[in-house]
Amino acid sequence: MSEVRVRNLSLAYGTAKALDDVSLNFPDGQLFGLLGPSGSGKTTLLRSIAGLVYADHGSITIGGESVERVPVEKREIGMMFQSYALFPNMSVADNIGFGLKVRHLDKADIARRVGEALELVHLEGLGSRRPHQLSGGQRQRVALARAIVTRPRVLLLDEPLSALDKALRSEMQVELRRIQREVGITTIFVTHDQEEALTLSDRIGILRGGRLVRSGPPKELYHAPQDRFTASFLGEANFFSGRPEQAGLRLAGGGLLPWPGELAPRVTVLAVRPEEMTILPAASPPPPGACAIQGVLDGISFSGPTAICRIAFEGRQVSVLLKNSELDIIPASGPVTVCWPAARSMPILEGTEP
Numbered sequence: 001m002s003e004v005r006v007r008n009l010s011l012a013y014g015t016a017k018a019l020d021d022v023s024l025n026f027p028d029g030q031l032f033g034l035l036g037p038s039g040s041g042k043t044t045l046l047r048s049i050a051g052l053v054y055a056d057h058g059s060i061t062i063g064g065e066s067v068e069r070v071p072v073e074k075r076e077i078g079m080m081f082q083s084y085a086l087f088p089n090m091s092v093a094d095n096i097g098f099g100l101k102v103r104h105l106d107k108a109d110i111a112r113r114v115g116e117a118l119e120l121v122h123l124e125g126l127g128s129r130r131p132h133q134l135s136g137g138q139r140q141r142v143a144l145a146r147a148i149v150t151r152p153r154v155l156l157l158d159e160p161l162s163a164l165d166k167a168l169r170s171e172m173q174v175e176l177r178r179i180q181r182e183v184g185i186t187t188i189f190v191t192h193d194q195e196e197a198l199t200l201s202d203r204i205g206i207l208r209g210g211r212l213v214r215s216g217p218p219k220e221l222y223h224a225p226q227d228r229f230t231a232s233f234l235g236e237a238n239f240f241s242g243r244p245e246q247a248g249l250r251l252a253g254g255g256l257l258p259w260p261g262e263l264a265p266r267v268t269v270l271a272v273r274p275e276e277m278t279i280l281p282a283a284s285p286p287p288p289g290a291c292a293i294q295g296v297l298d299g300i301s302f303s304g305p306t307a308i309c310r311i312a313f314e315g316r317q318v319s320v321l322l323k324n325s326e327l328d329i330i331p332a333s334g335p336v337t338v339c340w341p342a343a344r345s346m347p348i349l350e351g352t353e354p
Ligand SMILES: Nc1ncnc2c1ncn2[C@@H]1O[C@H](COP(=O)(O)OP(=O)(O)OP(=O)(O)O)[C@@H](O)[C@H]1O
Pocket: 013, 016, 017, 018, 036, 037, 038, 039, 040, 041, 042, 043, 044, 045, 192
């Protein structure tokens, strides 16, 4: 078992808190996506787990054992950091085998394990090349093979795909997930890219200003974010503020957004994902029980398979994501009704505003 547990971890550089009382579990064998804006403490958290920096407070355990007194080389961690560097003068095979050589494995063992690692990352036959003779994606695979060849208990990946273009990146995402599943290694993966985190992760944690905002399975965080930051960081959201009533949320303009069941008194904001909403011509009645608002369509931007419609509503803008085929049945501009199933509104708890 190699679950990583972090408890009440705090670390300050001078007066700046890079980590502020972070507690998180990284379950055994799972891929955990760590997200957050630049400077939110993601790298610092990985470096603390690796033993490259030491926290001021708190504890870290791997597989139930405290690693406080365990130096970095004994923590059995594979790392691939933001600026991973391959040794330019060594072959691909020597790059991958380097960690085994410093552990004094014999040559035959090294050759066998490097061969297996090359196969795992689909680079069979390229062992004798130099890094400069590889594509960006291939170099990334070498770095990944180098991180896992020592059979670490935990794999820490800090933005491993950030240098790649979109197509290569999606390809490597699939590869990374495959390799992680095959090896079954507890993996913590840092990314700026929320879509990447949603696609790859078994669980996600969101950091902000050194604090953990929320953690959980991707679907739960996306569909029930509970706080404004998580709602807008993981995708797009429209926010509606008002006064909670028994039947729903009373908007400032007088309209009611019905809520199935009783809305908690603390909920003064409902968030709605643009893809949950549809647009009807202004005169058509919304389905019974649906949330509906009357606004003015003032712009449509196409993005290939879908389009974002911008609707002016009570002095602000609401975004609605439509399939291109849905555009045919709405006016190109002017008054419209925006509606969505009441159960698709996501209650945001008060006191969690940014
Ligand atoms: N060695 C250091 N000395 C002083 N401050 C540091 C040091 N390393 C990080 N920090 C600060 O700690 C905070 C957290 O940094 P960290 O590198 O963990 O952020 P991050 O979430 O990884 O950001 P990014 O997404 O840009 O990589 C930042 O405010 C950063 O400026």
